[in-house]
Amino acid sequence: MKQSEKNQKLFLACKKKTPIKNIKLIVSKGADVNVKSEKQKTPLHFLCQDPNEKTINAIKFLVSKGADVNAKTKNNETPLYFACQKTNKNSFEIIQFLVSKRADVNVNTTNYYNKKSLHLICENLNEFSLEIIQFLVSKGADVNAKTRYQLETPLNLICQNKKQNEKLFELIELFVSKGADVNAKNEKEETPLHFICQNQDLNEKLFEIIQFLVSKGADVNVKTNEKHETPLHLICKNQNEKLFEIIQFLVSKGADVNAKTRYEKETPLHFACQFQHSFEIIQFLVSKGVDVNAKTNYDAETPLHFACKSQNKPAFDIIKFLVSKKADVNAKNIYQEATPLHLACQCQNEKSNEIIQFLITKKAKVNVKTRYEDETPLHFVCQYQTQENSHEIIQFLCSKGADVNAKTKRDQTPLHFVCQYQKKEKLLEILKILFKKKVKINNKTIYNENPLHFACKYQKSIEVIKFLVSKKANINEQTNIKETPLHFACQFQNENSFEIIQFLVSKGANIQLRNENEETTLHLSCQNSNEKSIEVVKFLVSKGADVNAKNKNDETPLHFACQSQDENEIQNQDENEIQNQNQNQNQNQNQNQNFNSFEIIQFLVSKKAKLNAQTINYETPLHFICKSKNQKAFEIIQFLVSKGADVNVKNKMEETPLHLICQKQNENKIEIAKFLVENGADINAKTSTDKETPLHLACQNINEKTFEMIQILVSKGADVNAKTKKLFSTPLHLVCSSKFERLFEIIQFLVENGADVNAKTYYNFNCLHNIFHIRLEETFDITKFLISKGADVNATSTDQETPLHLACQFQNSIEVIKLLVENGAKINARNKAKKIPLHYVCAYEKSFEIAKFLVENGADINAKTKYQETPFLIAFHNQIPKLIRFLLMNDGIDLTVYKSQRKVSNEFIQLLFQIYSINQDLYVFLNSEDNFSDLQIESIDSFKFNVHKFILLLRFDNDYSILSKFVEICKQKSKEDVQFALNFIYSGFFDFEKFKEFFSFKINSKNFYEIKKQEILELKEKEEKMKDFFKEIGINSKWIELKKGRKGILKDFKKLYYEQNENENKENENKKDFTIICYQNQNQNQNQNQNQNQNQNQNQNQNQNQNQNQNQNQNQNQNQNQNQIENQIQNQNQNQNQNQNQNQNQNQIENENENQNRIEKEIKVHKMILIIRSELYKGMFLNVQDSSNKVHDYSGKSFETIQQLIYFLYHDEIEENKINEKIIEEFEDIKDYYQLNQNSIIDLFLDDFKSN
Structure with a gap:
């Protein structure tokens, strides 16, 4: 077994937490316990990620075998760091063990937030955290360490925690006793005291913690960076039971009661009035000199405004107290110019009536208007006070002179708002109050709507409608769009609609009047169907409504009944109206689609409604129902066809009902399509625009039921090779372009029923081209099937692209690529841009294996595109180090760049030699698993000719394997040859290009040292290592850097990095454009000190000076x-x-x-x-x-x-x-x-x- 395979098994065993006996067996076979993954994780990292009983012994075993407890990932994360990420009952034992083996508790990570182990524990407190934190702190964990960017200390983090409150005080005491800074600020300049004062979950301990922090020096007036909130601001938002004591304590310690926030200029009193339940807090703050008329910055709201907006119980007492302290009852805010009375009328407090009465007795103006809408307090009450006592508030305002006919900017009176917003239970009583004050019944809004329009639109009770009509409301008043109250009653229906419509008609409402769209009341009634809608329709028809009346679009009531409610556009309604309509009609709309529309359609047809009446777009009711989502669509279609509806009638786009069914996602589309075909629907009818057949549309809209639909259409004679007009697409092309996951059976069915696998689209794509535009699990099987059926793997599009081009371009799997190549795909085929498949592959990091396969099978690695791009340049431009290294290792690579007509060569070459300035993140990829042991540099002469290739390899040589080999070769060569080669390295590689990253993006100078110090030290260490290699061969080393950079960053950088030569720093700072950094290492005897x-x-200087004594000793x-x-x-x-x-x-x-x-x-x-x-x-x-x-x-x-x-x-x-x-x-x-x-x-x- 290869070493890499052994190591891979060890990784998998540690990832999956397999039994320790398996891990021991793998290690005994020679697996490296310190092997690193691509992200530089070791097996020990994986074990520590999920601490449990199984992993404890495994961790101890690996450490006993030499596993490095301080091994670092690419982000400098150690096993200890991972163990602290997820603490449980086993974590403490693991952490203790690792630290006992000298794990570093203060390792600086280089991940985004630069957190340490202690930060992780403090972020996620649980019942096990306390003893772990105590242990880490006892072992020297830095209690004042800050995260990157957010600058959180461990103390900040635990003070933000909303769990484990019983242990929070103990933890805070621990940190402070170890020197934690109680005034440490994060990025937003929030301190531990800020976080504690925000904590809504602390109860008894909150006061103790605040007292403790203040006793240890916490600043009670420190302000946050963003809002300038002090701890007193934040505590006034809290709801703690000991809040009064805490506020007293903070003020006694010097907290500023008049401190203002940054933007709104809110004082603690503003927040206390808005959030608090305690009246005594308000009294206390005012007693300490808080300005009761202090105004916020943007809206100029006083504490009284805030109190009037509050829904808390003591709001009334607070308001009385503030007014007693001369708070201005008529103060206006800026945005609305609303007074405290407006806000009290808007807020639904249980004591709203008393508050409003009190403010008016204190000379609050009852008819003052807001800025933009001209709304009075009475308007506000009619809109917002909808509780049981709202009529009492309205009556009181009216008794104090409130104008019942006051108009807003939209000419709405309080009566309009009452008819729109007030609940039915008290509405009649409120109306009587307003009419006693002589409210005008026919006041109209700017849209010409009277109160009766509002009552009918928002479907109030029949009693309200009758009351308004009895007060001589104009029953046939038309709005700007010519809608009467009867139109509204028919359009916005509920359970009261039938009675309301009957009553309005009985009182002379004209059912023949049309709105702006020439829609009758019957049109509107047919689109809304609740349980009583059929009664409304029958009633209107009985009163002479025309069942074949047409609107502006030539749509009849039957069209409306067949049209789904969600497709109707309800015009001329503002957002509030739509919201109210939706609330009132939600249930009815659902019923509309499911139950009642069919009954209305049957009734209209029975009254001789025209079945084939066409709109201005030539659509019949059958078209409408085929487009709808009505669950009764199948039954309705059956009914309409049985009554003579034409199944082949075409609309303006020459779409038949069958076309529409094939596009929609109706639940019964299969049954409907089958029914239409059986009743004579033309299976190959084509649209006018693109000559699409129903089969084309079915193949464009693939879902779970599509296969059955396609089977029905094909079985009934649908042309499987019909082409569209614009793109010449066949149904097979369309299916192959779909993103649906299960295409194989559909493609197989179409091909077996005669679909041409080599049919070409307008762009000369065959089905293979199309399938590679998307990546599916079935792509391999589909490709294999299509090739077996004769699909041309080398077919070229109008851009001369083969299926292999597209497979590579859209990152298909390597198995698919291999399948194409095995079946004769030309691996070096060129498209119009002169690209071969390898060019596309080199643009994606994930395609490395494909690139390797293509090169190994003869792909031309030096092929140039139309713009002289080679695969290497594309890989380099997309910053793919692994692929760059692979291509450079190829003996046949040619890095010569030729000047092209577009003159882009120079740009690419410059990119080539500025790797580190292009992307600082290339360091992430430096540690590669690639083995350079087979690198052959036969002589320095050959090195001269391939030096640019060597330099590029060297740039990615993090472990110095290539450099080490080069040093060995150099030792065997003459000094002249080596010096020549080294000159290339100095000029092409080691000229500190890596430091360009410090000048290529903004650095917060305040945090520069903390963020960059470690990185610079690491780079210095790497520099020294490089110098050591050259010392081995005794070569004169000189390297120089010429840099441009912003003054501020350059200055900080030089201060940090060149501390020892202040004079040279000053000289370099004076140069505006260039800074020269020169290191000289003369080839002198190493024993010279x-x-x-x-x-x-x-001595040299003294010899040149005649006044010096030549016989003196140099030291003397x-x-x-x-x-x-x-x-x-x-x-x-x-x-x-x-x-x-x-x-x-x-x-x-x-x-x-x-x-x-x-x-x-x-x-x-x-x-x-x-x-x-x-x-x-x-x-x-x-x-x-x-x-x-x-x-x-x-x-x-x-x-x-x-x-x-x-x-x-x-x-x-x-x-x-x-x-x-x-x-x-x-x-x-x-x-x-x-x-x-x-x-x-x-x-x-x-x-x-x-x-x-």
Whole structure:
């Protein structure tokens, strides 16, 4: 058994929590206990994910066999972290064991929230949490650790918890005793005290916890970031039984009673008035100086507004108290300009009557209107006060002068609202009150509706209708759309409708009047059918209603009766009207479809309603019933056909009733279709627009009953190869394009009944093309069947795409791909865009196995599309590392990019050499299971020609397996060859491209150090590891980075990463466009220490200075210099001899500084040259070549960088010949590569600069 198979078995055993004996057996066979999955999980991680009795012993066993208790996933999650995710009775033992084996309790995860083990426990408290938390804290878990982004500490998290309240106080005490910050703020600047004050589940312990936190220094006036709410704001929203004591306590500790929220400027008193049950809280806050007339910011509402909106019991006492403290009873809010009286009239408090009476006695204005709707308090009462005593409130308002005829912006009076909203029980009594105050019966809204319209629309009792008519309501008043009260009564029916309609007609209501759509009362009655609807229809017909009357669309009452209620458009109704109608009619609409419509249809036909009457769209009642969802549709259709309805009549689209049945999802569609065919329906009738037959429509609308429908149609002679007009689709094409899961039996049936498997659509698709547009479980079986029936696997569409192209494009399974290839599909067939199937596969990460299969079976890995894209470039563009590595490992890959007409080559190549700046998440994919042991680099010479391929592989070499092999090869080669190869690596790979991620997105500078410190340290560690490899072969190492970046981020980055060289930081900060980071590792003797290097540099400087003593020892000179500097600072008042010595030392320092400046300038030139060298090497790979391989361009970015660098050289007044000399010296070894002489190298970089 292979090692990978053993490891895989161990993974599965740990995932499925198999018995420990099985795990022991697998390990005994050689499985690696530290093997890692794709996400870097070990078997120990999987066991710790679900702690139970079985896993405890397994965990102990694996650890005894060397399992790493601190193994990390890609997100730095350890087994301990997983064990803390799901705590139960077994968790504590596992956690104790792991920690006893030195599991790190403070590991920083790198997942989205960067949580630690302690955070997880505190998030999900249960009965086992306390002892686990105590244990972790005792072992050094950081009690002030913060999560990423939300910045939650463990104390914050437990204070948010709404479970395990009995242990919450104990936990809080524990954390605080261990140094937890009681004022720690999360991202929203909420502290533990904020969370506790919000906790609605705490009862007895709430006061104790608040007292404890405040005693430990919790800030009682700290404000949240988002709303600026203090703990006092939040506690005033709470409903705790000890609330008064808590509020007193907070205020005694300095809580600001007038603190205002950020946007609304609400004080604690606003919230207390809105939420509280305790009157004494309001009294206390006011006694502490709260402004009773403080207004909110946006709506300018006072505490009195809030109290009047409250439905709590003490609201009346609170309102009286606030008014006694001079709260303004006529204060208006901003949005509606509503007063406290408006809000009291709107709120259904059990003491609403008393509150309203009290406000009016305190001179609240009874006829004040709101801003937008012009509604008075009386309007509000008539809309919202629907409880038993609403009539008393209305009577009181009227007695205080409320205007009963006041109109809103829509000209609605209180009488309109009463007829719309008030309950039937008290409605008659309210009407009598209003009429005593001389309300006008025929006041009309802007839509010309009088109160009788409203009463009929919202189906009030017959007594109400009679009362309104007795008060001379206009019974034939027409609205703007010409609807009378009788129209409304017929349209919105309920159990009272028949009596109401009879009464209205008896009082002279005209049944022949038509609305704007020319619909009669009979039309409207036929679309609404409750138990008494048939009586209404019979009554109207008996009164002369025309059963064949037509509306604007030539629809008769029979059309309406056949039309499903849900398909009628009810026009000119606002949302409230529709909602009320739905509430009143919900039950009746269901009954309409199931029971009564059939009876109405039978009655209309008996009264000689025309069966084949056609609308303006040529639709008959039979068309309407075939489109409906009526459960009695089959019986109705049978009845209509038996009475002479034409089964082949066509509508405007030339659809017959059979076409419509094949489209709809009616429960009886099979029986109906069969019935229509048996009664002469044309089985192959075609529509006018697309020449679709009923079979086409059945195949377009596939569901569980479709197969039976298709069987019936085909058995009756339906043409299985009929084509549509626009796309030439056959029924088989349509079925193959369906997303229904069970298509195989339908396809099999159609093919066995003569369907052509190679019929072509307008785009030259055959059925195989269509089936691959979707992915079904049956796709393989369908494909196999179609091929067995002769389907052409190499048929080409108008875009020259084969079925294999589409199978790859839409990510079908590898089994399907193999099936096509085994049956002769051309693996390198090209479409119009010159793409082969492999191009499509390389765009998807999940298609790796398919790509591998295609390449192994001869797919051309160097095939270029119309736009010169190779499979490799597509894989790279879509950032699929596994596929990139696979393609690069192929010996035949050609990475040469040719310039195309669209000039996109340069863009792709630049992407190629900026991997780390394209997507920081590529690090996730670095750890691959791919084995690079078979990588062959026979010589450095071959490496020169394939260096770009090698560099790309190296970029994905997280475990340094490739680099290690390269080092071994280098040890066998000459220093010159190795140096040449390393230059490519410096320029193409190790130029700190990875750090670009720090400049490519926004970083909150406040949290920069916490978020990025660990990442940078890890990158530094990796850098040191890379340097160690080069030291092994004793090669001179130099690498440079040239960067652009935003000032703020760049500054933070340099502070953090380059702490040791502040002078260089300042110099680099002054450069607006570029920052040069240079690391130099000279090839010197490894035994030389830092002091020797320093002494050597000093010795060189001293030899150049004539004033220094050449015989002095270097160390003595250094010590003397240091002493002289100290003497200069500390002994300014010494004698003349000391001053002379001091002056002499100052001269020496000045001379040394002058020499140092000269040396630094030379180093700076050298740095510049190294950067130019790096950019030039990049240029080798960024060359754009034409088909004749002629070099005619460099990377614009590289060339621009070189120009800027040369500008710096000139700016520092370096001699031009010095630059020329250095460039020639540096580039001597590569001039042959460019086929350039020395002068042309100089000209290449300098001439353009000089000319500009």
